[in-house]
Amino acid sequence: MGGISTDEYDWKEAERQYRRAIELRPGYATAHHWYALLLLRSGRFAEGGAEAQRARQLDPVSLIINNLIALVSLYGRDYPRAIEEYTRALEMEPTFRLFRQGLLWAYFHSGRYAEALAELDKMGENGPDEIATRARILLASGDRAAATALLKGLEARSTTPTISSLSLAGIYIALGDKEQGLALLEKAYENRDFYLCELKVDPDWDPVRSDPRFQRLLRQLNFE
DSSP states (O other): OHHHHHHTTOHHHHHHHHHHHHHHOTTOHHHHHHHHHHHHHTTOHHHHHHHHHHHHHHOTTOHHHHHHHHHHHHHTTOHHHHHHHHHHHHHHOTTOHHHHHHHHHHHHHTTOHHHHHHHHHHHTOOSHHHHHHHHHHHHHTTOHHHHHHHHHHHHHTTTSTTSOHHHHHHHHHHHTOHHHHHHHHHHHHHTTOGGGGGTTTOGGGGGGTTSHHHHHHHHHTTOO
16 A cells, blocks of 8 residues: 555655554564655655664565665765665675666766776666666766767667656756756656656756756655
């Protein structure tokens, strides 16, 4: 029930359901995990971090819960700590994609673009979202021509359902085209993109966070 309410952007009801789940079974790690995600996505980092730690105490070897621990630091803009946590997590399971992906973004937001690109290469995938990520890294590192070429390739195939409007929005915003980036964010809202639930806290959107259209999106998602 908490998950359904989350999908409907009803954060208050989702919190009520997660708290009820924890009340019914305090030792259920997944309930603490999902409640921690709700708190994190709402910008309640201290509470979310505490719930994440509780989830890990209950299930210390869970890969997805250890990913959550690092995600709290990533979305809290504590990038050095996120790098440490993701690096430690990769020692647990080097093949777990979310660890590698999280480390990539921690490097990226730290300005360590060569290391971010190296992590992307280690992932060994070259789907549309990975191409968009490569474009973001190349653009940030100063290779605008290569990034633009990748963007054109993505746009040529953007009618396929596998390309995320959010991924394209990130490239346009990085290029300085906020209008197109925000238009793609609005398209993602129309399509009910799952990752919009992280719009309030994801550092990808810091360049447009004060824009009225972005603030309207947050209100539509019931974050404001």
